[in-house]
Amino acid sequence: MNPVLSVRGLEKRFGAVVAADGLSLDIPAGQKISLIGANGAGKTTFVNMVTGYLRPDGGSILLDGADIGRRSPRSVARLGISRSFQIPQLFVELTAAENLTVAISGVSARMSLKQRAEAQGRGEKAVDLLGRFGLANVADRPVSELAGGVRKLIDIAMALVRRPKLLLLDEPTSGVSAEEKFATMDRVIHAVAPDAATIVFVEHDMEIVSRYADRVVAFYQGRILADGVPSHVLKDHEVRRYVTGGVR
Amino acid sequence: MKKDLHPLVMIALVAAATLFGRALPTWTLSLATVAASNALIALGIVVLARTGNVSFGQGLFFAAGGYGVALIANAWGLTDAVTQVVIGAACGGLLGLVIGPLIARYSGIFFGMLTLALSMVFYGALVKSTMLGGSDGFNVGRPTLFGMSFTDPREADFMLYAVSVIVTGFAGIGATILFRSEFGLASLAVRENNLRAEYLGISANRVISINFLIAAIFAGASGAFALMAQRHIDPQFAYWTTSGEFVFIAVLAGNQSVAAVFVASMALELVRSFSNLYLPNTWQLVLGVFLLGVILFLPRGIGSLWISKRHGRSTSKAALAIEEGAAQ
Numbered sequence: 001m002n003p004v005l006s007v008r009g010l011e012k013r014f015g016a017v018v019a020a021d022g023l024s025l026d027i028p029a030g031q032k033i034s035l036i037g038a039n040g041a042g043k044t045t046f047v048n049m050v051t052g053y054l055r056p057d058g059g060s061i062l063l064d065g066a067d068i069g070r071r072s073p074r075s076v077a078r079l080g081i082s083r084s085f086q087i088p089q090l091f092v093e094l095t096a097a098e099n100l101t102v103a104i105s106g107v108s109a110r111m112s113l114k115q116r117a118e119a120q121g122r123g124e125k126a127v128d129l130l131g132r133f134g135l136a137n138v139a140d141r142p143v144s145e146l147a148g149g150v151r152k153l154i155d156i157a158m159a160l161v162r163r164p165k166l167l168l169l170d171e172p173t174s175g176v177s178a179e180e181k182f183a184t185m186d187r188v189i190h191a192v193a194p195d196a197a198t199i200v201f202v203e204h205d206m207e208i209v210s211r212y213a214d215r216v217v218a219f220y221q222g223r224i225l226a227d228g229v230p231s232h233v234l235k236d237h238e239v240r241r242y243v244t245g246g247v248r
Numbered sequence: 249m250k251k252d253l254h255p256l257v258m259i260a261l262v263a264a265a266t267l268f269g270r271a272l273p274t275w276t277l278s279l280a281t282v283a284a285s286n287a288l289i290a291l292g293i294v295v296l297a298r299t300g301n302v303s304f305g306q307g308l309f310f311a312a313g314g315y316g317v318a319l320i321a322n323a324w325g326l327t328d329a330v331t332q333v334v335i336g337a338a339c340g341g342l343l344g345l346v347i348g349p350l351i352a353r354y355s356g357i358f359f360g361m362l363t364l365a366l367s368m369v370f371y372g373a374l375v376k377s378t379m380l381g382g383s384d385g386f387n388v389g390r391p392t393l394f395g396m397s398f399t400d401p402r403e404a405d406f407m408l409y410a411v412s413v414i415v416t417g418f419a420g421i422g423a424t425i426l427f428r429s430e431f432g433l434a435s436l437a438v439r440e441n442n443l444r445a446e447y448l449g450i451s452a453n454r455v456i457s458i459n460f461l462i463a464a465i466f467a468g469a470s471g472a473f474a475l476m477a478q479r480h481i482d483p484q485f486a487y488w489t490t491s492g493e494f495v496f497i498a499v500l501a502g503n504q505s506v507a508a509v510f511v512a513s514m515a516l517e518l519v520r521s522f523s524n525l526y527l528p529n530t531w532q533l534v535l536g537v538f539l540l541g542v543i544l545f546l547p548r549g550i551g552s553l554w555i556s557k558r559h560g561r562s563t564s565k566a567a568l569a570i571e572e573g574a575a576q
Contacts, residue, residue, distance in 0.1 A: 051447070053443075072446065073443070073446045074446045074447070074449055074450070074451060077446075077448060077449045082447075083447065089441055089444040089447070090441070090444070091440040091441055091444070092440065093436065093440055094433070094436060094437065094440070099437075101430065101433060102434055102437040102445070102448065102450070105430045105433070105434060105450070106445070106448035106449035107449060122430070158448065161448070162449065
């Protein structure tokens with residue numbers, strides 16, 4: 001099967017810090033892949049390069065065979081890669097439904113001068129999408145009034161609007177309490193399933209990783225330390241030593 | 249939930265405001281004409297401010313509109329008021345079309361300073377241009393309307409009042425539709441977090457350029473009104489204090505309501521006129537105290553008196569947050 005995303009020899013340095021050291025990775029369609037690694041291992045840098053926020057110093061990023069390594073975040077989004085953020089990036093003075101409406105209007109190159117709620121049923125679509133995440137009741141509330149966990153879900157819902165080929169989630173359960181993390185992740189996986197076949201999520205919580213990922217890629221100092229199914233990778237001696245902290 | 253006014257109701261209000269001019273004393277008529285004209289350019293600043301950018305150099309487009317109309321009027325004898333407004337709007341718009349995309353990539357104070365610098369370059373060029381009358385400028389003839397001349401000063405004032413109120417009123421209706429639209433929502437999104445907007449596939453530069461173009465068109469049309477009212481134009485149209493006055497009105501109004509721009513512009517003209525009348529040596533002080541009072545008690549502008557308050561100002565810094573994420 002041809003990979004959705006293919007990364008070859010990706011390099012990125014910030015001064016003396018090596019954030020990506022010849023990374024090569026294929027992501028086939030339909031997988032749920034978790035990126036793990038200690039702080040500074042290069043996970044978010046990888047996400048930032050794939051989504052066009054950072055330009056790689058070297059190497060290539062191919063989406064369905066087309067090089068996207070020099071494209072802007074807008075262009076990458078239009079080609080089919082969406083992302084959510086570790087710290088939710090929302091329009092906090094707007095309501096939850098308005099945030100989704102902005103995301104929906106971004107899908108079309110032309111923005112309507114019709115009233116927001118009336119424009120091609122986009123208001124209804126926004127509320128429907130919020131409903132899928134169990135957030136229909138907060139549709140008319142300003143984001144500034146909402147809790148961190150709810151903001152996280154809205155952030156993910158916004159990334160989902162384009163029905164992306166590849167959805168990148170940066171720590172979807174960070175800031176969510178231990179009691180709620182599985183419920184939150186269940187909700188995300190359930191809501192995302194109809195629109196995003198391929199998901200890559202950065203995660204620090206190994207319980208989440210082992211429960212939801214089909215495949216795990218462990219990062220260490222800008223390199224891939226291990227890549228495989230969770231049961232193998234999480235038992236890997238190097239991974240336990242440098243990533244999960246299971247070996248001293 | 250508060251129901252928005254239907255555009256037909258707004259058109260009726262514009263018609264009523266126009267007819268109300270018949271009942272106004274002559275001195276108020278001139279005042280209202282100036283207020284409507286200033287409101288038009290301030291409305292453009294408010295439109296632009298909804299993307300998070302403030303232009304300190306709208307005098308550039310104001311002067312471009314005024315000079316464009318004055319040159320065409322003198323060269324071809326075009327005196328029709330409506331045609332002059334269209335020409336003024338076109339001159340401002342053409343300039344905005346060129347400048348907007350060039351400065352849309354800048355934001356905050358850099359954006360403001362660039363607009364100011366461009367207007368002062370234009371001012372300098374006008375002062376040095378002997379062909380355009382240098383610092384003295386030049387005069388134009390009395391405007392007409394659809395072939396009718398107005399020799400009676402009261403009728404001439406009313407004609408100018410009516411045209412300015414109708415044009416500004418329709419610009420206000422257009423701006424209201426814009427504010428309520430998807431495009432208006434995208435403008436707010438760009439103001440709050442332009443990087444996130446880009447990640448959603450929205451071109452922040454395009455949104456800012458379009459809003460900039462609208463502001464330039466309004467400023468050009470306003471320049472045409474100022475020219476018709478004074479029948480004289482000089483480089484002062486492009487001077488920074490002229491631009492500052494329009495920003496003053498926009499600050500008074502806030503960016504939540506179109507009607508607030510008209511109220512703020514009229515309030516400013518009234519305060520200025522009465523303080524000038526009763527305190528001729530200290531009227532600027534009164535104006536300053538008035539602005540301070542509004543900023544102190546209505547920090548979101550006069551419009552916040554009747555627009556429900558949105559909660560919390562945006563403090564998100566998209567790029568910073570992403571960098572923080574990268575450090576994790």
